[in-house]
Amino acid sequence: MESEHVVRALAALAQDHRLALFRLLVQAGPDGLAAGAIAGALGVPASSLSFHLAQLSNAGLIVQRRDGRSLIYSADYAAMNALVGFLMANCCGGAACAPAAECITETNRERKSA
Amino acid sequence: MESEHVVRALAALAQDHRLALFRLLVQAGPDGLAAGAIAGALGVPASSLSFHLAQLSNAGLIVQRRDGRSLIYSADYAAMNALVGFLMANCCGGAACAPAAECITETNRERKSA
DNA sequence: TCCATATTTCCACGATTATCGAATTATGGA
DNA sequence: TCCATAATTCGATAATCGTGGAAATATGGA
Numbered sequence: 001m002e003s004e005h006v007v008r009a010l011a012a013l014a015q016d017h018r019l020a021l022f023r024l025l026v027q028a029g030p031d032g033l034a035a036g037a038i039a040g041a042l043g044v045p046a047s048s049l050s051f052h053l054a055q056l057s058n059a060g061l062i063v064q065r066r067d068g069r070s071l072i073y074s075a076d077y078a079a080m081n082a083l084v085g086f087l088m089a090n091c092c093g094g095a096a097c098a099p100a101a102e103c104i105t106e107t108n109r110e111r112k113s114a
Numbered sequence: 115m116e117s118e119h120v121v122r123a124l125a126a127l128a129q130d131h132r133l134a135l136f137r138l139l140v141q142a143g144p145d146g147l148a149a150g151a152i153a154g155a156l157g158v159p160a161s162s163l164s165f166h167l168a169q170l171s172n173a174g175l176i177v178q179r180r181d182g183r184s185l186i187y188s189a190d191y192a193a194m195n196a197l198v199g200f201l202m203a204n205c206c207g208g209a210a211c212a213p214a215a216e217c218i219t220e221t222n223r224e225r226k227s228a
Numbered sequence: 229t230c231c232a233t234a235t236t237t238c239c240a241c242g243a244t245t246a247t248c249g250a251a252t253t254a255t256g257g258a
Numbered sequence: 259t260c261c262a263t264a265a266t267t268c269g270a271t272a273a274t275c276g277t278g279g280a281a282a283t284a285t286g287g288a
């Protein structure tokens with residue numbers, strides 16, 4: 001994961017609504033939430049929410065899938081883990097430091113064994 | 115750690131020079147680096163660097179101490195750990211997720227036992 | 229086909245951010 | 259005290275960002 005990509009991910013998270021949105025999806029798990037449900041939960045106008053979803057999506061932090069008329073968004077746990085890993089890389093020059101943890105989801109487990 | 119503070123920390127990291135700067139300090143360890151040394155390492159004009167140091171400092175991600183004529187900056191590992199913890203909190207509603215890891219420095223160890 | 233629902237794109241505005249030279253402040257040595 | 263070094267603050271400029279209403283684009287059901 002190169003630095004430019006990380007900056008985009010951090011910028012995507014560095015905003016009130018988007019941070020709340022991302023955490024909402026992180027806590028919602030792999031099933032995700034529809035755009036409308038998110039708008040309701042956060043109290044953000046649809047057009048604004050759409051803008052923020054695009055930012056997070058563009059940064060690779062969330063993924064989109066369609067279910068009927070709804071677009072379902074969910075957190076990309078692998079991206080989150082990579083981001084955290086990048087921040088903590090070579091912490092203290094490697095001395096006395098624990099490695100970054102990961103959120104191990106079912107989909108991640110599959111991805112790893114694949 | 116409340117959301118507003120986290121947004122400030124993320125915004126501080128969401129910039130090329132500052133991300134490089136923070137990682138430089140993370141890897142330098144608790145001894146830190148003088149402002150001049152950082153400017154040299156990153157190739158950033160002194161006044162610009164000062165601006166970026168202030169942002170990171172303001173966000174609580176780095177700390178400053180004086181040594182003679184030099185100001186030494188170092189990463190605040192506790193803040194970094196808190197930030198990562200906040201992002202991954204209640205991941206997947208708590209199911210099947212490992213907790214966020216921490217970078218355990220000597221100073222952190224002391225802080226914990228205190 | 230026609231309509232209702234779900235969501236996105238467009239647009240214009242005000243607000244915030246990054247940049248860096250010049251001037252300023254703090255510290256230590258002669 | 260006077261000077262050199264280390265770093266910050268000031269100030270002006272260009273660029274990017276967040277906002278939300280209105281219009282446009284899917285999708286599914288009658």
